Amino acid sequence: FVFKLTAAKQQDHFFQAAYLEERDAWVRDIKKAIRCIDGGQRFARKSTRKSIRLPETINLSALYLSMKDPEKGIKELKLEKDKKVFNHCFTGTSVIDWLVSSNSIRNRKEGLMLASSLLSEGYLQPAGDTSKAAAEGLSDTPFLDLSDAYYYFPDSGFFCEGNSSDDDVVLKEEFRGIVVKQGCLLKQ
Numbered sequence: 123f124v125f126k127l128t129a130a131k132q133q134d135h136f137f138q139a140a141y142l143e144e145r146d147a148w149v150r151d152i153k154k155a156i157r158c159i160d161g162g163q164r165f166a167r168k169s170t171r172k173s174i175r176l177p178e179t180i181n182l183s184a185l186y187l188s189m190k191d192p193e194k195g196i197k198e199l200k201l202e203k204d205k206k207v208f209n210h211c212f213t214g215t216s217v218i219d220w221l222v223s224s225n226s227i228r229n230r231k232e233g234l235m236l237a238s239s240l241l242s243e244g245y246l247q248p249a250g251d252t253s254k255a256a257a258e259g260l261s262d263t264p265f266l267d268l269s270d271a272y273y274y275f276p277d278s279g280f281f282c283e284g285n286s287s288d289d290d291v292v293l294k295e296e297f298r299g300i301v302v303k304q305g306c307l308l309k310q
Contacts, residue, residue: 125149141281143249150258180236185226186245189217190275196220201272203250207283211249214271230267237265246273249280 123139125148139145189195196217198210218233227233240246241257241264248257249272256266265273274280 127152143280143282147247182240182243182245185236186240186275188224189220189245194224198274198278203270203272205284206250208249208272208274208280209283210278210280211272211274213269214253214266214273215269217246217265217273218267234263234265234267237267238263241265241273244276247276247280248272249274249282 123142123145125137125139125145127135127137129135137145137148139148196212198212201208201211201213214237217237218230221227221233221236222230227236237246241248246265248254250270252268253266253271253273255261256271257264265271
């Protein structure tokens, strides 16, 4: 799950993801940033809190921990769609239902706003074509309150079986040289 990024100064940078979907998400996001910059646009990530007017009283980190609670949180399931099996994930509808039942929101519209902010801040990740398309801006909201839109927690051990759609071609090359700096990347 490694890919190589060559910078303008002919410097090669290698990135290693934990699983295929994470690698593909990194490649897609980096390509998106490159297209933005090449097109003369300023690339900057907007603050979710400001862009959707999220109240200061909402602590996304604490909400995320509550959602992950093994007993009272959102149940991670094994879901199947389009001959693919998604492990350790849940539906958009179950997220909104959980937010309503935990009294975190008053209605489903507020739930969409809150879930969208959790998604854009990296607390939730899209899994499957439907939720990925929405997260990339092809829908009215980045988060979908649908039973066929799948999501997962970034540290859940999510993986997809039977995934044959590899949109981005990643070249396999032999690694040469020495490791200058080694670390872990966390996409947020």
